[in-house]
Amino acid sequence: MSRGKHLGRLLFVFSMIALLMAGCEEPAKSVLDPQGSTGEEQLTLIKISIYIMAFVFAVVMVIFIYVLIRYRQKPGDDSIPEQVEGSTKLELLWTVIPIILLAILAVPTVATTFSLAEKPSEEEEALTVKVTAHQYWWEFEYEDYGFKTAQELHIPKDKKVYLKLTSRDVIHSFWVPALGGKTDLNPGQTNTMTIDAKKVGTYEGRCAELCGAGHALMNFEVVVDEEQKFDQWVAQRQEPSSQPQTAAQERGEEVFSQNCMSCHAIDGAELERKGNKAPNLTGFGERDKIAGVLENNDENLEKWLKHPDKVKPGSYMPSFDFLNEKDMKSLKAYLQSLE
Amino acid sequence: MSAQVEHKGTQAHLPPHPEKATMESRNKVLGFWFLIGAETVLFACLFGTYLALKDSTMGGPSTEELYQIPMVALATFILLTSSLTSVLGVLGIHRNNIKQVKLWFWVTVVLGAAFLGLEIYEFFEYVHEGHTFTSSAFGSAFYTLVGTHGSHVLFGITWIFCLLIQLSRRGLNMETAPKLYVASLYWHFVDVVWVFIFTVVYLMGKVG
């Protein structure tokens, strides 16, 4: 097995070289650098399997290269090699050894499969979040706290988070590589999955099941905070400050209520109807990203409002390029003021 | 292989088992068995789909309310009998008795048509009760499964009918005999599928 380990290491070195080739860009989302226990368990399994596979590959390669060098036909040699039928001993050998190797892999595989499927226990006081996927955005409902948000999943550090996953339209898949593997969101069915994060930070999430034209941009973020900060965030979500302060913001609210409200909701605002066809915009001003893809600034916001379809192909949001400059400005001011 | 097309003509030449007598007919029979194997899996998939969806009635009648066992029983006996008659036809081939062949295969066609008539009647009844192809997932799965079987019955009687025409024109020879044999295999297969339909769809539907 020492050779196996050696080769496993080699493979990692290889991956490092590949990283180097990539110009040392550090992906914010890598399976190889997990930040939570789910991802860690999975990486352990990945490593075990890589070691086994590296060993198998090495054995094959050694024989392969030896054979190719040793048994090429030399020029002028026309002799006929012995026509060997086979060898029961050898054949048994390469039947039994793979079986053993596979057993070594199968045992932790089955164990982990079951352990990952477990629901967090009562003592763990897991946070439950209901995740609903839509073409092409994410809705996160904090059932215990009674509010919904979109595109950004906030969770406290070091706490189990129990996700209940479902879809409103087609099949999507929830994937945050740094925190753990994916689970599908099927319409008419609820899947579950448990994750946690051991480090404060922001982790990239992706939709991993082809869901239509905008699939590649159905991104989201998982924001991990210290428990205290998370509680603050929760409090803020429960008492959002959505009152316009300036004249521009006031005008913006009006524009919003005329144009956006049939689809979007804003908690805490004194608006009459609350749409739920599109992301809840409470706290929009604090989000990192617009629509999960554009950096949240004024320029990008305008780009999005004017041509959502260009930013995210297939997006159901209509274009608002008919708004005059002043309305557009007020609307942006209003949206950015939402906390 | 070289001698395979010698028996074109008269009845006198027909060997006792024409379906095994030449390479060509052996190929035909074996190939047909393979087709039956494939169709088995096809139907199995439709059965599985039906089983998965049979409770999704969306407020329409449930299987227990819907199915009328007497009619199904009648259809079953008709089809089972036709299976027997077609095998009697095959025995006719083996005896080189064209009259027997014709008689029994005609009876088979008639029984098949009767079965089909019953099935169509049954579908009409169900549609009246609000159980249609598009009314629910259950409806879609039911009509697809039973309808696919029905279309096999239709194909079977048309096929045997065509062969009967050929039989009258050309007599029983090394060409028509294996064809009839294969057609009867097909007919038995259709019957086998029905055995599962009346068990899995109708009877199990009554058990709930």
Added chain:
Amino acid sequence: METEVQQNQAQQETDPTPESAVKHLLSFALMIGLTLVAFAAVMLEVVPAGMVIPFILVLAVIQVFLQLFTFMHLDLKNNRMTVTFVMMGLIIGAICAVALFVLG
């Protein structure tokens, strides 16, 4: 396996008696009987409730084998390949149907 081709040829020449209809009539009677029992099991509630479905399924399977080996002239000796493939079809079919039912 080695001599299958020759076997087929040998067998076709030495097939003596044209078979009689008795076997088929008997088999038909059995099929009718099995069918009647299946219908009765469901309609008359003679079988314990939990056992009905397995019971009628077994009856159906028996009927299938009757069809295969009498009406369809399948026999193990001369059609080993055919029997293998038909059985494979049944096994794979069963797996498909059950999997769709359970997992679908």
Added chain:
Amino acid sequence: MEEGFPLATLVILIVFALFLTAIWTGGYDKQLLNRFRSHWLWDWITTVDHKKIGILYLIGGAFFFIIGGIEALLIRIQLLVPNNDFMVGDTFNELLSMHGTTMIFFVAMPLLFALMNVAVPLQIGARDVAFPFLNSLGFWLFLAGGILMNLSWIFGNAPDAGWTNYVPIASNEFSPGTGIDYYVLGLQISGIGTTMGGINFLVTIINMRAPGMSLLRMPMFTWTSFVASSLILFGFPPLTAGLFLVMFERLFGANFFDVAMGGNPVIWQHLFWIFGHPEVYIVILPAFGVMSDVISNFSKKRLFGYTSMVFATILIGFLGFMVWAHHMFTVGMGPVANSIFAVATMAIAVPTGIKVFNWLFTMWGGKIRFTTAMLWAVGFIPTFVMGGVTGVMLASPPADYQYHDSYFVVAHFHYVLIGGTVFGIFAGLYYWWPKMFGHKLGETLGKWHFGLFFIGFHLTFFIQHFIGLYGMPRRHFTYQPEDGLTTLNQISTVGAFFMAAGTIVWLINIIKSARSAIPAGNDPWDGRTLEWAISSPAPEYNFAQLPQVRSLDAFWFEKMEGNKKMIPAEPLGPIHMPSSTHWPFIMTIGFFISGLGFVFRSLEVGVLGLILVFLTMFIRSFEQDHGYHIELDEIEKTEKGANA
């Protein structure tokens, strides 16, 4: 979308109708028909000769390989830089769906069918296949299906739900228009053809072996073709059933998958993968067979562990049906189902490993000649093993939660599909080319072809393992600059162009070697199996006298006994041949019209096409055709010419 029937389609239909009436009535001018009949194309359209059909499959498959390859290049170009807007959204989805579908169904399968058609009957010493008519029909249906599906590029609206076509994105609600209909009908039509092809090979191999060719004397390629054909037999019906369900849902308002009406989209996934997994073994097993024959031939050695190879093949085929749900680990089937399918999947590594080591030990102690065919086979071993072991990694569900639908999977399956199937196909083509055309493919250009393609392949796909592990999902038309994936993707794209260059070298090679057409002789590679005992290209009737087979590697055995030729098992005599027929082609036109009709939601036209199909079936059933005989003197003339 398009209600009614677009004009272009109508025109096509009218042309077809005219064409048909011309054939049926003999035209307004009898001469026209005669001219038709004497044209060389007519020969190919009506042929029932398995070798010619093999060549037709080759042409069709190569054509679609270029199309699928161009689609792949466009995919790679789009991914060259982050936030590229070359081909985004639905267009990208269409590209990747068509690429995957084309490559699997219209490249891998037909090219393997090409090899099987050419080699299997020759290897078992048969004069013909069991069902020449069905064989021809199978080819035309494959072609019709492929063309029908690719028409979607011309009429707009290609399939866009991946080659897996998952519902609900493939349902009317989320994919309006005709895109998915092309997929459904194209595959349905070509699938019928494939099933026929499979049955044909099964019966041929079981019933038509030469005297003495027992099952355990069959060459490995014949064995793997046999098992692959059985997989086709049982694997395609679930696809057929699934496609029917989708078609009923899209065209007639059925509700199998619509949750609102009580349906369940997961049913499609099961049906697709019950087919889909056997499918990947359908395309790998014949390639294994090619490798076995090529490696044994160019090592000058009998295949090591022949019997265990046979049983490993059968076992792979059987297990192939028990593992489909490993594509669905993230669907939410629960830990029990996931574990069962995981362990079953891993088990397949054992018989496959037996094969790999048997190949290695076939070379061990041999005298290896590095012809181009052998290079492909040699390149295949490490590449396929690499793809195989990543497959076993994928088989572990918790790890698969991470890999699934990421580029890691893309890397895995290109390693097995290209490193396995495509390498196998190229090996087979270089190997059997002389038997098909009478001359070899150029060895120098061949080596360039191999080198460019091999390097390009590893450049493209090795990197993709890491792209996946760094978090890039598959079927994403873009990535963000800060994702750190840019350089990796660029390397991958460059590799794809190497492969394109290799492919172009291959095409040049074909043309150049056809121009010079240096006769290769009957047995250019010092072959071991029966196909090398007859002339190149093989005569119409294959074997003037059926050979008496006395051993595995029958021809090699005779050579070792000092015989130059096989011992005949029968006296020379007139040979019966099936006559050419145009009915398969016409029946296919019926299917094609029907498919087109359903695609455009014109039921009348759809039914019309089907009526044409049944009509031709009916006519064919009444037709009395006993073929013809090739007379003795003609055979003697041909044989003399070949041996001169």
